Amino acid sequence: MAQGHTLPLLDLSKALASRGTRVTIITTPANAPFILSKNSTHPTISLSIIPFPKVEELPEGCENVNHLPSPDLFVPFINATKLLQQPFEDVLKELCDSDSTTPICVISDMFLPWTVDSCCLFDIPRIVFSGMGVLPTVIERNASLHVPCISSLLHSEPINLPSVPFPLNKTDFPDFAWRGDEEHPMLPIISEIKQAESHSWGYVVNSFEELEGDHVAAFENHKETKAWLVGPLLLHDQSKQDLMNSGSKDVDQKQFSPYIKWLDQKMEGLGPGNVIYVAFGSQSYMTDLQMEEIALGLEMAGQPFIWVVRSRTWVPPVGWEDRVKERGLVIRDWVDQRGILEHPAIGGFLTHCGWNSVLEGLSMGVPLLAWPMGAEQGLNARYTAMGLKAGLMVLQERDAKDDPMTVQHNVICDSVKELMRGDQGKKARERAQELGRKARQAVEKGGSSDKKLDELIECLTLKTRIQGRPADPKG
16 A cells, blocks of 8 residues: 555556456555546446554554655554455455355455465465566565675675676665664565465566566566566556547646646757656655755756655755746646656656656656665666666765765766766667667557466466466465
């Protein structure tokens, strides 16, 4: 229950529904309105709403990671979701009793590992959705095998892993992997997730063969289960919408939103590819000092920009808004990120490199300026910039405790200028555009992801995996 996980799962729901499959989305009251707003035009998708438990550590009505007032509440939130198991099983029982057939599968977010027990109870195959890419997942596994004591390395020491064609360092990994804290509260959760995955029927991955097909075998070997690459999921729905009437309400709203109008004006005055989009996801936490450095860096770079600001405490430097008002737009509300990235005025994306943002940028042919903030984002950033060569890195310094230091405005300025106007940026843009074309081909009729989605449905319907093994939830 986080925006970055919900959106691709909704895209997957719509892709399945477009193939005649009935989909039931099980969610909680506070998450239902957003889901309904995205699925109101799909009659074969229904909602089943179960109550979110009241837990002392969490604020009242906090049912989504995006609403947590502090990242320290993430673990209590995940633990609270375990109390959803009984109402979830009540829904499964109702579906089994009311239908002529049992549901062909449950697609479960990775952070709900307890669903594997529920699926076994009803003899329903459980399919995992993680929101991560194939190679970053494989890298995490390789690191645990080849460099088990990452925490003992210096920040400057490169980590070279088999089959990874670019160097890493320890802070590219999630903090629980490199801080060396055996009491880290995430470790039990990671253990539960891994155990549930080993007992699951398969994996659905938001990626595509042309991007990560070379690493699927290693991924399947690690997860001990079959993986289907069916992405980029956002393009499945987009391709269907393009074939339908282009005058839909959603399209009208997108066209007349203030930031799209602003981009249209920049397109008319400057031509394509001159605006950089700046957004760090819904779960990144920044100090006010870092926000000020970003503001000054964007001003110094002299590049038109759209900046999505999530901070409730940051106030721009005196006079800054007046100085940048002709070429900068700051937005403090929710935005349609995909709509912004597909606008021809956008020529770069300064991002935290969550996997959704990576795929959204590359799918639209937009090169990335990678600034990872946590989780596996460091791996995504290295992969995008050094592996795929479709972006550049904002290089962060670290202090003696390996905590990130504030990135100075001159570094941000130079990075933006290089991406938008430099030779390296030009090469990254060409590569991103190439990957964008391949992404669209993957979801078109007969493309790799289109075939994999059909294959997945067929395997589930026939209760067999592609290798011919039985669809036993215990694997």
